[in-house]
Amino acid sequence: MDETASQEQEPSLPDEDGASTSESDEAADSESDEAADSERRKMRKRVQDRLLGGERKYNRREIAELIGVQPYRIARLWVAFGFATDPDPEVKMFTDGDLQALRLFTTLVDRDLLAPEMEYTVARNLGQGFARLAEWQSESAYDRIRAEAVERLPEGSQMEVTALTGTLADSLLDEVLPAFDFVQSYLWRRHLAAHAQRVGGQTEHKLAVGFADMVGYTRLSRNLDERELERLLESFESTATTVITQEGGWVVKNLGDEVMFATTSPQAAARIALTLQDFVPDGDEVPELRVGVAYGRVLTRFGDLYGTTVNVASRLTTSAKPGAVLVDDGLAAEIVEDKEMQIKALRRALQVRGYHKLDAYVLQWRPRRSFR
Numbered sequence: 001m002d003e004t005a006s007q008e009q010e011p012s013l014p015d016e017d018g019a020s021t022s023e024s025d026e027a028a029d030s031e032s033d034e035a036a037d038s039e040r041r042k043m044r045k046r047v048q049d050r051l052l053g054g055e056r057k058y059n060r061r062e063i064a065e066l067i068g069v070q071p072y073r074i075a076r077l078w079v080a081f082g083f084a085t086d087p088d089p090e091v092k093m094f095t096d097g098d099l100q101a102l103r104l105f106t107t108l109v110d111r112d113l114l115a116p117e118m119e120y121t122v123a124r125n126l127g128q129g130f131a132r133l134a135e136w137q138s139e140s141a142y143d144r145i146r147a148e149a150v151e152r153l154p155e156g157s158q159m160e161v162t163a164l165t166g167t168l169a170d171s172l173l174d175e176v177l178p179a180f181d182f183v184q185s186y187l188w189r190r191h192l193a194a195h196a197q198r199v200g201g202q203t204e205h206k207l208a209v210g211f212a213d214m215v216g217y218t219r220l221s222r223n224l225d226e227r228e229l230e231r232l233l234e235s236f237e238s239t240a241t242t243v244i245t246q247e248g249g250w251v252v253k254n255l256g257d258e259v260m261f262a263t264t265s266p267q268a269a270a271r272i273a274l275t276l277q278d279f280v281p282d283g284d285e286v287p288e289l290r291v292g293v294a295y296g297r298v299l300t301r302f303g304d305l306y307g308t309t310v311n312v313a314s315r316l317t318t319s320a321k322p323g324a325v326l327v328d329d330g331l332a333a334e335i336v337e338d339k340e341m342q343i344k345a346l347r348r349a350l351q352v353r354g355y356h357k358l359d360a361y362v363l364q365w366r367p368r369r370s371f372r
Contacts, residue, residue, distance in 0.1 A: 035159040043166035082127035208269030210293035217257035266334035292316025295331035
């Protein structure tokens with residue numbers, strides 16, 4: 001047996017209390033982890049108390065009596081908003097802020113400002129929208145303050161870094177909450193005004209609907225780490241939003257490697273589709289796009305779009321070649337006389353799911369004349 005192997009088998013020397021050095025280190029690490037967990041729990045509770053503005057002091061029955069509704073209605077609304085209810089009806093779950101929010105929301109129905117059959121649907125969509133927003137905000141804020149805490153205490157223990165993170169979180173909340181309260185409320189009003197101007201309160205109307213899809217995204221994402229993937233998605237979403245908004249359209253939703261957009265103008269939709277292809281920078285790390293656009297009757301519901309026009313736009317997108325734009329006959333008819341763009345019918349109609357023969361056209365910019 002060599003000397004190295006002999007040394008590896010030697011027992012750890014006991015410390016002054018009789019425990020081995022390795023056992024002492026493990027005990028210290030365990031105590032450090034417990035202290036850090038305790039600090040994290042304190043930080044979460046402190047942040048939660050700040051955000052909710054008070055303690056939980058009402059159970060379902062109490063809050064229902066204060067509002068003047070049945071407890072089952074409170075429970076169902078709470079779940080629709082995206083929050084779990086405790087099986088024990090006597091548990092104090094609700095704050096004064098919850099009381100005010102539930103009272104105001106139920107009043108919308110009780111005063112016939114919101115149709116009763118829409119109460120839980122509206123609550124569910126509000127909850128889902130704000131849940132996504134809150135998830136992004138909390139994750140980005142925590143990453144920021146955690147990195148700052150580590151930078152300030154490069155040699156600090158987990159407990160010290162966590163404690164400083166909590167202090168920084170308090171400071172950030174003082175600055176962020178008032179700003180976001182106003183900005184989010186105002187942007188909501190601004191979007192209400194923009195939507196009212198676009199559609200005038202109608203739920204069914206003619207729109208140009210398009211999809212832009214990154215080619216080979218699944219394969220590419222396997223070769224990227226998290227930061228690289230985040231940069232790619234941010235670049236794609238930022239570019240798409242800029243192009244779509246500048247042409248008077250709006251982003252319906254982002255689906256990771258795909259963006260769905262709409263406009264009231266067929267010409268604007270065509271320009272968006274072609275500009276998206278031009279705007280995305282070339283390079284091995286940036287995949288090409290497929291874009292499909294259709295024009296026709298659309299049903300709008302809670303910010304999303306439904307109907308044949310949407311389905312056709314989706315099928316055109318999946319059928320388009322990388323770097324190409326396909327449009328349906330409805331949009332082609334609207335831009336056939338356009339001086340900036342040109343269309344070319346495919347030799348054969350597309351055979352795609354749900355459509356045995358789908359007429360499609362390749363959309364391109366018209367070649368510019370040379371004066372030389």
